[in-house]
Amino acid sequence: MTGNELRERYGLPLISLHWLTLLLIIAAYVLGTLLEDMPLSPMKLKFYAWHKWLGLLVLFLLPMRLGLRLFEKLEHGAGLTLLEARISAIVHGLLYLLLFFVPLLGWLYSSAAGFPVVWFGVLPLPDLVGKDKLLAKIFEELHEGSVNLLVTLVVLHAAAAVYHHHVRRDGVLARMVPWLRKNQ
Amino acid sequence: MKRLSFLLLVALVVPAWAQDWKVDYSRSEIRFVIKQMNVPVEGGFKRFHVQASFDAAKPEQGQFRVDVDMAGIDTGSEEGDGEVRRPAWLDTARHPKASFVSKSIRKDASGRYSVTGDMIVKGRVRALSAPMLLTPQRDGGWLATGRFALKRSDFDIGGGEWADPAVVANDIDGRFKILLLP
Numbered sequence A: 001m002t003g004n005e006l007r008e009r010y011g012l013p014l015i016s017l018h019w020l021t022l023l024l025i026i027a028a029y030v031l032g033t034l035l036e037d038m039p040l041s042p043m044k045l046k047f048y049a050w051h052k053w054l055g056l057l058v059l060f061l062l063p064m065r066l067g068l069r070l071f072e073k074l075e076h077g078a079g080l081t082l083l084e085a086r087i088s089a090i091v092h093g094l095l096y097l098l099l100f101f102v103p104l105l106g107w108l109y110s111s112a113a114g115f116p117v118v119w120f121g122v123l124p125l126p127d128l129v130g131k132d133k134l135l136a137k138i139f140e141e142l143h144e145g146s147v148n149l150l151v152t153l154v155v156l157h158a159a160a161a162v163y164h165h166h167v168r169r170d171g172v173l174a175r176m177v178p179w180l181r182k183n184q
Numbered sequence B: 001m002k003r004l005s006f007l008l009l010v011a012l013v014v015p016a017w018a019q020d021w022k023v024d025y026s027r028s029e030i031r032f033v034i035k036q037m038n039v040p041v042e043g044g045f046k047r048f049h050v051q052a053s054f055d056a057a058k059p060e061q062g063q064f065r066v067d068v069d070m071a072g073i074d075t076g077s078e079e080g081d082g083e084v085r086r087p088a089w090l091d092t093a094r095h096p097k098a099s100f101v102s103k104s105i106r107k108d109a110s111g112r113y114s115v116t117g118d119m120i121v122k123g124r125v126r127a128l129s130a131p132m133l134l135t136p137q138r139d140g141g142w143l144a145t146g147r148f149a150l151k152r153s154d155f156d157i158g159g160g161e162w163a164d165p166a167v168v169a170n171d172i173d174g175r176f177k178i179l180l181l182p
Helices: A012-037 A042-071 A082-112 A133-168 A178-183 B002-013 B078-084
Strands: B019-023 B029-036 B039-045 B048-055 B058-069 B097-107 B113-121 B124-136 B142-151 B168-181
Touching: A012 A042, A012 A133, A042 A082, A082 A133, B048 B168, B058 B113, B113 B142
Parallel strands: none
Antiparallel strands: B019 B048, B019 B168, B029 B039, B029 B168, B048 B058, B058 B097, B097 B113, B113 B124, B124 B142, B142 B168
16 A cells, blocks of 8 residues: 555445446447437337436436535545646536536437437426427537537546556545455 | 397308318318327328318218328428338328228217217228317307327238337327318
């Protein structure tokens, strides 16, 4: 153990939500990307449904994540320069914002396109806006643009975590990966 | 009082025989809702033709015929509009029209009507009964509104890979609103 290693780790609920969110984002992103070039088929309707269900699960898990995160204030600036700490705060803030706006824009797009969402085929969700072709096009573009930004930031976030783990060896990644701690 | 006497006059002067009603298509519609992955999706038909012939005093002795231009279907999305014209669905090239021809009209105690007749879609004929309300309009016309239920399997609409009702429901919930003018 080096002297500057962070001894704290996040609680299991927050860690679980973090990785679950990542899995949901990957699944929803893959489905969404496949949907773009698919001809209409029963499979496509199923992909549409699952894409929306998983994406909205990300949105609905977010308040819980934020709540837990506010209670678990770990030392975020430890070992970082002022600039690094600022960039870190901005990236994390943007990630949370996008976890909110990407699914929300998808929901708006679906509403404007005239397709209500029945969550997991069971729970009918309210339409956020009425059917409107132009609005649907706008929300579609915003949804796609914001998801590209989200994916870029997720990659940046993961790269920073790997950098902390292998170069800085400061235990930042281990806060979110319990088994890394045990090995140390 | 003036209005009552006018009505009496009309009742006396106009003989009680079936009248052919004109249709205000700009204020008429035939729409439907079908569930896709349990999501209700609304659609409709852009072009249809209605022949309504009845005596305003005794609509139950009248006759209705509706012909729908199937290529003018609006499924709620451009993707769907292209798909449902294909042979597996409506096969609009071979069956450009769907029709409903009434055979009998009944009136119940509360003044509601029930129209029974033949529904012809994709060359298949099925008996159909639909509740109908006739609401008198100020200009002497009638607003005919009602609902009808179809099963797409009855008419071979969307077979093959699309047969699974969990993806696209078998039940089609139809609504009509026809404004008839004297």
